[in-house]
Structures are given as structure tokens and as C-alpha cells.
Amino acid sequence: MAQLSRRHVLALGAGAxxxxxxxxxxxxxxxxxxxxMSAFGDLKYPADFHHFDYVNPDAPKGGTFSLxxxxxxxxxxxxxFNSLNVFILKGDGAQGxxxxxxxxxxRANDEPDAMYGLAAKSVHISPxxxxxxxxxxxxxxxxxxxxLTAHDxxxxxxxxxxKGHPLILVQMRDMVGAEALDDTTLVVTFAPKRARDVxxxxxxxxxxxxxxYSNRPFEESTLDIPLGSGPYKVGKFEVNRFIEFERVKDxxxxxxxxxxxxxxFDVVRYEFYRDRDVAFEGFTGKSYLYxxxxxxxxxATRYDFPAVKDGRVxxxxxxxxxxxxxxxxxxxxxxxxxxxPRVREALIHAFDFEWTNKTxxxxxxxxxxxxFQNSDMMVKRGPPSPEELKLLEPFQGQVPEEVFGEPFxxxxxxxxxxxxxMLRKAQQLLNEAGLPIKDGKRLLPNGEIFRIEFxxxxxxxxxxxxxxxxxxxxxxxxxxxxxxxxVQYRARVEDFDFDMTxxxxxxxxxxxxxxxxxxxSQVASTKGSYNLxxxxxxxxxxxxxxxxxxxxxxxxTVACHAFDRLFRAGRYWVPQWYAKTHRLAxxxxxxxxxxxxxxxxxxxxxxxxxxxxxxxxxxxxxK
Numbered sequence: 001m002a003q004l005s006r007r008h009v010l011a012l013g014a015g016a017x018x019x020x021x022x023x024x025x026x027x028x029x030x031x032x033x034x035x036x037m038s039a040f041g042d043l044k045y046p047a048d049f050h051h052f053d054y055v056n057p058d059a060p061k062g063g064t065f066s067l068x069x070x071x072x073x074x075x076x077x078x079x080x081f082n083s084l085n086v087f088i089l090k091g092d093g094a095q096g097x098x099x100x101x102x103x104x105x106x107r108a109n110d111e112p113d114a115m116y117g118l119a120a121k122s123v124h125i126s127p128x129x130x131x132x133x134x135x136x137x138x139x140x141x142x143x144x145x146x147x148l149t150a151h152d153x154x155x156x157x158x159x160x161x162x163k164g165h166p167l168i169l170v171q172m173r174d175m176v177g178a179e180a181l182d183d184t185t186l187v188v189t190f191a192p193k194r195a196r197d198v199x200x201x202x203x204x205x206x207x208x209x210x211x212x213y214s215n216r217p218f219e220e221s222t223l224d225i226p227l228g229s230g231p232y233k234v235g236k237f238e239v240n241r242f243i244e245f246e247r248v249k250d251x252x253x254x255x256x257x258x259x260x261x262x263x264x265f266d267v268v269r270y271e272f273y274r275d276r277d278v279a280f281e282g283f284t285g286k287s288y289l290y291x292x293x294x295x296x297x298x299x300a301t302r303y304d305f306p307a308v309k310d311g312r313v314x315x316x317x318x319x320x321x322x323x324x325x326x327x328x329x330x331x332x333x334x335x336x337x338x339x340x341p342r343v344r345e346a347l348i349h350a351f352d353f354e355w356t357n358k359t360x361x362x363x364x365x366x367x368x369x370x371x372f373q374n375s376d377m378m379v380k381r382g383p384p385s386p387e388e389l390k391l392l393e394p395f396q397g398q399v400p401e402e403v404f405g406e407p408f409x410x411x412x413x414x415x416x417x418x419x420x421x422m423l424r425k426a427q428q429l430l431n432e433a434g435l436p437i438k439d440g441k442r443l444l445p446n447g448e449i450f451r452i453e454f455x456x457x458x459x460x461x462x463x464x465x466x467x468x469x470x471x472x473x474x475x476x477x478x479x480x481x482x483x484x485x486x487v488q489y490r491a492r493v494e495d496f497d498f499d500m501t502x503x504x505x506x507x508x509x510x511x512x513x514x515x516x517x518x519x520x521s522q523v524a525s526t527k528g529s530y531n532l533x534x535x536x537x538x539x540x541x542x543x544x545x546x547x548x549x550x551x552x553x554x555x556x557t558v559a560c561h562a563f564d565r566l567f568r569a570g571r572y573w574v575p576q577w578y579a580k581t582h583r584l585a586x587x588x589x590x591x592x593x594x595x596x597x598x599x600x601x602x603x604x605x606x607x608x609x610x611x612x613x614x615x616x617x618x619x620x621x622x623k
Contacts, residue, residue, distance in 0.1 A: 033122035033135060037105070037200060038114040039510040040552055045108065045116065045257070054110050054597040055261030055608045061247070063589065063611025066269040066288035068279055069095040074165040079274050079457070079486040080240045083221040087164050087206065089494075089528050091221030092487060094243045095270045099263075100228035101206030104134055104153065104186075106258040109597035109605070112509035115203055116258050119148060119229070120186070123203075132199055134186040141252045142209050142229045150180035155210035157188065157202060163219040166528040167517050168205075174198045174513070195548045197512025231263035244269045264610040274486070276460040286587060290606065293583040295460060296364035303585060312619050316584040321598050323375035324580075325506035327368055328573040329454065332498055334524075334534040337444050341400070342433040344571035347452075347500075348410055349426035350471040351574050355417040360463050365577035369409050370564050371518075372507055373578055377560035379407040384565065391546055391562040395539040400569040408568040410575050417467055418474065426475055442476030452479040455498040457489035494528045502576070503532050509599060510553075511560065515544045519567065533572040540566050589616045 035047040051057040069078045075085075077092040086093030105115035105123075117123070120134040140148035157178035160168050174194035179187050188202060208218075212227040225234045231251050237243035245268045253259050271288045273279035280298055283291045284305045293299045307313040331338050331347065338344060353367050372378035383405050384392055392403055402408060413419035434445045442450040452472065454465055465481040472479040484492065492498055505518060516522055521536040523529040543563040550556035591612045596605040 033124045035122055036108075036114055036116040037123065037203070038111065039196065039200070039512075042111075043114050043116075044111050045114075049116075049257050051257055051260035052108055052110065052597070054593055054595065054605075056591075056593055056610065057261040059261050059264045059591075059608075059610035060613075061264050061610075062266050062613065063264075063616065064267040064269060065265040065290060065590070065606065065609065065611070066271060067290040067606070068271050068273060068282075068288060070292050070294070073098075074167060075490075077486050077490060078272075080272055081243065082239050083223065084225060084234065085218075085220070085222055087160060087168065088219055088221070089165050090219070092490070094237070096232075096243060096245050096268060097234075098206065098230075099232040099245055099268065100226070100230045100234060101208070102140065102148065102229040102253060103204050103206060105200075105203040107204070107600075108258075109600035112599065113197075113200065115200060118253060118256065118258055119153070119207055120203070130190050130192065130194070132188045132190070132202075134188070134203075136184050136186060137252075138184065139252045140229065142212075142227050143233050143248060144227060146209070146211065147183070148207060148209075148229050149183040150186035151183065152210045153186045153207050154178040154180040155213070156206065156208045159208065159213070159218050160205060166523075166526050167530065170517050170523055170526070170529075171195075171198065171201050171513050173516075175202055178202075193549070195513035195516075196550070197510070197514070197548070201513065231259070232268060235267065240272060242269060242271050262607045264608075266611075274458075276458065283585065289589060290586040291584070293585055294579075296361040296579075299583050300362040300364070307587070308585075312588055314586055314588050316582075318582040318584065318596060320374070320579065320581055323377065323507040323509060324368070324373045324578040325504065326371040326373065326573070326575070327504035327578060328502070328575040329500045330503045330532040330573045331500050331571075332496060332532065332534060333572065334496055335499065336446075337450060338499075340433045341571045342429040343435065346426040346429040346433075346475070347472075348571065348574050349422045349429070350475060350477075351410075351468050352413045352415070352417050352419055352422070352471065353410065353575075353577065354413045354415040356464055356467060357577060358415055359417070360467075361577070365579055367410060367412075368575040368578045369568070370407075371505075371567060372511075372560055372564055374580070375507070375509070377507070377511070377557055377564070379561045379564045379568075381406065384562070385558070387558040388562045388565070391543065391559065392539075392565070395542075399537075399539050399566060402569045403565045407565050408571075418471060423471065423474055430475060437476045440476060441478070450477045451499075452477060453499045454479065454481045455489065455492060455501040456481060456483050457486050459483060461502065493532065496532070496534065498532075500574075501532065503530075505530065510556065512548050515547055515563075519563075520544055535567075535570065535572055537566065537570060540570070588612075588619060591615075 036043045072078060074087055075089055075091055075093040076095055081092050081094040083091030083093050084097060086097045102119045104120040106118040108114045108116060119137060119140045121137045122135045124133045136150050142148055161172045161175060174191045175198055176189040176191050181187060190198060209227040232245035232247055235244040235246040247266050276295055282288060303315060331344050333339060357363055357365050370378040411422050413422055435442050435450060444450050462481060469479040518530045519535050519540055521541050523531050524534045524536045543559060543566060546559040550559050589612060590609050592609040
């Protein structure tokens, strides 16, 4: 089974990268504008660049690309949809709607956090870093032919800050206002000591038509097709089953440097399935054409169907060089039974990753230990450096002493499935926390039986829960795995109505303000927050601010190391696993650049693929 990307991955990228000072590669305070921005002022591409290095600028247009969802944001679901408004809390948003809107700037996926002009052709920053002036492209248009202006951009930012999804509100906290001086000039102001990445987050948000929403409520879930300005527009769709996006043939942005070689398919179609095994069968039957495989069992045992053997389906394994983020069972510390960190550590000792990986997952995964897994931001070993100590010492006596020593790493089992040493340690921790055994049942301090409900929304994780639940039973804990439908699952998670549930999120290469949405006290009680564990630590809050305020990458790494030590010491989750590769399968109808961009591999690079008509004809003849 898989890295939990298919169902619960939450990306901290694109609109969640970090920015400290908005500058072009050679911009100075005296220059009027810059063509791009990045976290620390470094840009790979000059002002006159023609296209990104990782695209084929001559890629042909045409064909259909179809897939199942593998990432989500805000109110989106992986299994269903009932709304075309994906930027609010209400409803289950349709995948792919981001393709229908333009933003001020677009990401360069071969740089950690750089963005270059899209609807805005340039941007200028005030010397104090609090006022950003974007100059809009006069050729930018909505799909009905009306001009996209600074007034639309100002309306969009103001509306999202007031009525958007709670996570948008959190990340726009330091945006003070947005104002159009005229059709061409957008001025965005930020609060003093603003979070470093807020301007970049703002530059990546969708631009809506002010006129379109003049007589429509923005905050309502709806199946009305919104007026967009992006490379695609909504085509055919059937609620809960599929949605298609049609390429805008005369799109105004097609020949911009940030778009050449991208958005090549005439149709992009998302298919929705309630079950992974059924979804796999759909792929073998060519119901959809591209699949990133997240289930190790299926990758190891089921990619031997005829279309693979005769070459009509291609398999690729690409290395994953990006920060893999975190995946695990997150523990709802809002509940009294989980407030003692010794109890939470006991739950970590009860999980035998080595057995699970070997027996259920074909040895395909490595153990996750940090939210910064697979990056330099993760603490490897040893006590804090002098630079880290400067950040951590003010909390001496307020945080576990472990923070000032070796970072916590989950125990390694003997692979038996019931490692006695680990289980004895778990039992000891529970006893020390005041949870005795009586008649074979573990009792909470209030005398009630210790029960845990694992909340999930898909059956494919049942094999992973079963041995864990068995080990918990050995400790006297009554645990169950509760499966609910996707809508109920999202409602319960948003209300924090769960004991433990699986979450996966990937980290940006330059983490910033989005850290608040996952780890800060500020959102611990905010409905819809990604802070599932309910983390409310003053020390972690301070370290998040240090991360956000870092002036350079060296300072950023130090702050991330300090955060990592605090997070691991809190025992907020039972860490699971991550894959070091992307496993791709696709019908041999497509081509892609020889080397995908480092920061958008797997499905994240599909906007740079193209349809191969000759290959398609061969497959058609082979029927």
C-alpha cells in the first residue's frame, strides 16, 4: 500500500511558497519593476527568457489526457465533487478548477519558489517591503472576451480574504488590502512584520471577474460554471463521476514565457472512484489514461496485464528529489485521553513499521520521522547546533529536555509484527501515565476503558490498521477502524470529530506562512484547519515565526531544525512512511520532456506533457 498521496496529500507549494523580499535577479530599489520574484531574491531566468528549460516549446497541441485525483486543496475531495467553487469551505470542490483561472504570477517548477509574470507582466516593491505594485498585461482576457484588469484582481484578493476557505484567510492574514489605481495598476499592501511568503501566495491566487460576481454570491457552493481566464474552461461534467476541461484555443497567455510548451491537451478529464481497486481496474480498461501509483501492492503484483506486456501501457519510475513532507496517524490532542505525551509515545511504540513495510507493502517504503523528510530542513542527528540553541534556550524548562539532545526517532522493530521490547516500552509508558490494566482492559485515569477509533474513508488502508490494532489490543486498548463516506469523513475531520486519522502533506522547499495552517495555536480550533493534532505550543508558534522571518536559507534551515526538534518531541503523530520515487503508468499516447522539473514531478508535471498522434494511431490499430 501506498504513500497516502491519492487521498489526503495536501500540498504546501505553488501558492504556499515563501518570499522574503520581492526582487528580480538584478533588480534594485531604483528600478521600476521586476519580471519575477523568489524567496531570497535569486531567479534563474532573465527578464527576456523565452520558455522554462524543462518544457518542449514546440510540443504539439491536441488529444485528451485523463486521470484520477492525486492531490487536493481547500474543499476538494478525491472521491467525489458537487461544486465548482473550490475556494470556500462549503461543498466538495471539483478537481482541476485551478486550470480555469489565471493568477498574477506563475511558478517555475525547476526553482524552489520562484514566480514569473502571468496576468501581471511586472511587479515593483517599496523599499520597506510593504507595498507591491503589479502592472497588468493589457492582453489578459476572461473567457467571454472581456478584459482582465487590476480591478478584477483587487476584487479577487479582497473577496478571498473576506469569504474564502479558512486556510486562505489564515495565509492572507498579513495582507492589509488590495486596490486598483486604474485598469493596469494593482497595489497590494501588507502589514509590518508580514509573513515572508504572503506576497508570493497572493501572486498565485486565482483572479475572478468582478462583473461576473456583481450579482452572484461568491461564498455559495454552486455548479454554475464561473467565468474564468485560464488556459482551460469547464466542459462536460457529471457530478460525482467526471469533469472535463477544454483548452481555450485562442488563450491570451499561450505564448507567454511561463506558458510556452505547457497546457498542450485539448481536453483534461478527471475521473472519480470511491475505491482504489476499482480505480485500478478502470485504468486497465482504458477508462482513463494516466495513473500515478501510490499502492505498493498494486505496483508489485498487478501491472502485468496484457497492455503492459505488449507495450501499450508504459511504466516509469522517477526519483523524488523534493521534500516528502509528513504522513502518519495524527492524534487528536484536543481529547483528554491523548493529552499526556507518554500516552502518545506508547502509541508510536505499538506500530511495527518494519513488519508492515515488509509484509504488506513489499518493502517499497522508508520510515517517515520528520515533517521535513527528504530535505535539508530535517534534523538528522546530534544535539542542537549553537545557532539552534539560540532559538531554543528561551524555552528551557517549558519543553521536553529531549529537545536539547538527540532528536526523537521512532523505534526500529525486529520485524516480527509484535516486537516485545517495543510493546514493553509502550506498556511502561501507559502505566507511568496512570493508565492501569484491569481485567485485561486498559483504563483511563477516569476509570473508563481506553478506546481509539481510527477514522478513514477508504478500505485500502484496512490491512495497515489491522496489525496496529492487534498490537494495541495486546496493550489492553480497544481500537477500531471506522470507515465513512468521503463527505462524512471531511465533515468529521473539519469538526475535529475523530481520535486518530491519517494525514499526508508535502512541504514547500521554502516553508513559510502555510506552516501556521498545519502547526500553529492560531488555527488549532479553527474549523477546517489542517492542524489535525490540535498542536498549541508557544515554542512551536515562535519557531514558525522564525521560519517565516528567516532572512536567508541558512537562517531558514536553522529555524526549521529547531521546529523539527520541538515537533518530534511533542509526539503528535504516529509516523508512517514515504516513497523515494514516483511510480507512473500511462497508456502510450503521450510524450513528456526527458527530465521533469525537480519541484513538480509525477502528476505535478503533466501540464508539460503532450499527445502523440502517431502512437495513438498505433494503439488504435492494435485493437
